Amino acid sequence: MSSTTVEEARRVVLGLGGCLDYEVSWDSSVLADLVAEHRITSADLDATGGPAFAVVTERDLVCSILGFVRADTGGERFVDSSAVLEAFAARVERRTTVGGTCVRAALAMAVLGVPSTVHLVSIDDQVRGLIPPSVRWICSASEDTVDPHVIIQVPPGASVPLADGAVVVARRANRQIYANDPPNRSMLLSPQLGEELTGARVFGVSNFNSMQDEALLRSRLDDLLGHMASLPADALVVFEDAGYHRPALRRLVHELLLPAVDVLSMNEDELQQLVGHPVDLLDPDAVLVALRQLSGVLPERTTLVVHTGHWAAALGAHAERLRPALATANALAGTRYLHGDAFTAEHVAGVRALPRQSRAAELAAALEAASGQGSDAISCAPAAHLDTPTPTTIGLGDTFVGGLVMALADLDPVLA
Known part of the structure; x- marks a missing residue:
């Protein structure tokens, strides 16, 4: 890979662990x-x-x-x-297949010709063979x-x-x-990570949910924050939440990491886990209460993003900047829902052109009507109406992340 291509791939760095x-x-x-x-x-x-x-x-x-x-x-x-x-x-x-939020996000970007760099904690010949050439990787593992x-x-x-x-x-x-994945439970970081971050426009972080040892988790978070000191001053940090194998450790991750995070993203299951009750995802009042409940405990710099099968919403200081990125992320995730791993750039263009879900569009309008200033700003993108007898739901959140970071890095071919 040429130095120019390395520079391009470093514009989006995604971590921290992939898998088979x-x-x-x-x-x-x-x-x-x-x-x-x-x-x-x-x-x-x-x-x-x-x-x-x-x-x-x-x-x-x-x-x-x-x-x-x-x-x-x-x-x-x-x-x-x-x-x-x-x-x-x-x-x-x-x-x-090859998975992990960082890897699947990178694969989604690669479909649109956008390169990236991923940080892995494990590797073998199957993984090497499944990662396309446009996805550059580093790995902390000393053996396969x-x-x-x-x-x-x-x-x-x-x-x-x-x-x-x-x-x-x-x-x-x-x-x-x-x-049952020991490398992801350990989450050893590569010494190269800080250098990789020096040219990043966006750094996407995920995968701490597999860790189970609290002391080790604290150590890894400290290491990560040290590497993140190499990020350019204008780079954005996007953290994708997940289902924690030890749910009590989510609080520790949020406490230590979110002060350095610009966007906290999560799906509808994680939203409902954190608010502690089911949320009617097509009821504007219920959604607004849930979003404000979660956003209210976040650091001032951190904007909340929630993505569901009906809409994606942002609440916080970056809400307006996130508006086009939410639409791009919805389009990529919707395309994967319809076409699975075989989706193409032409498929993405087709989904961008589909009509929106009518009730989701009404909810989006209601949320944006309630938008305030600064940390109370809201943007919401309704999802397209998708109809298929064989939907793919594996990797939808990961693909959403790929669209989100790509657009935030100003690399979405359509927006460009």
Whole structure:
């Protein structure tokens, strides 16, 4: 890679950890057989909603999968044994892909011809082969390892009978993530990271959600902040939140990192976890209360972004600057929803031209009518009306991040 290309790739730096993914196709018959084998009932699913639920056995894994479906949410869980994941993945059809928020965001940008640099904590020949040439990478690992994540694509209408006669039915498409990934739990940072940040317009941060040791997490955050001192004064830092394997550690990450973050981004599941109750995502009053509740506890420099299947909204000082970036991010995520990994720049252009969801457009107008000044400023982009019998929900948030950072770095080909 030439020095000019390195300079271009450093305009967007994304971290901190990638991984190999087993994208698992939903198979109701396999799950029904496992339910019968383990005699899983509705009562078994009741326990899976709490943050302390541990996935140790195959039975726990099936309970967790169906618990998420019954609750109509996506989510992420740590699995005590990689063998449990391997055994489950061997039962069903699967695709091997490369994942992690930073990597999937970079892949989305690459579709539009925009290069980037990603920071990895693990690598092997499969990962090397799946990352395209326009995505430059550095890695903190001293040797090759592989610890695949299992990601389950849940189609709308999928149903599985339980042993007590109840039936679990998926009301909408969703995705679930299960992982046992030591490199991401350790999150060792490369000594090169600070140098990579010297030319960044935007630095995208994610993946601390896999860490489980509080002292190590503090150390890694201190290391990261040290590297971030190399960022140009006008660079933006975007932090994408996630489902934490130890939910209590989210507070520590926010406490130590957010004072150095310009944009805190999250999906609808994380929004509802943080406000502590379900939110009607098409009720302007309920959404406004939830956004202000979260934004009210953020540092003054940090603008909140929430992305959902209906809209993406920003509340805070950067809201106006984020307006076109929200639309770009929606377009990329919507394209992945329709076309999966095979989406093209032409597909993105098609989604940009689609009509918006009518109720989402009404909500966006209502939120912007309530917009104030400074930290109370709001911008909202309604999502396009998307219709497909085979939606992809794996990687939607990651793809959204790719669109967001690309536009914030002034690299969106359409906006340019």
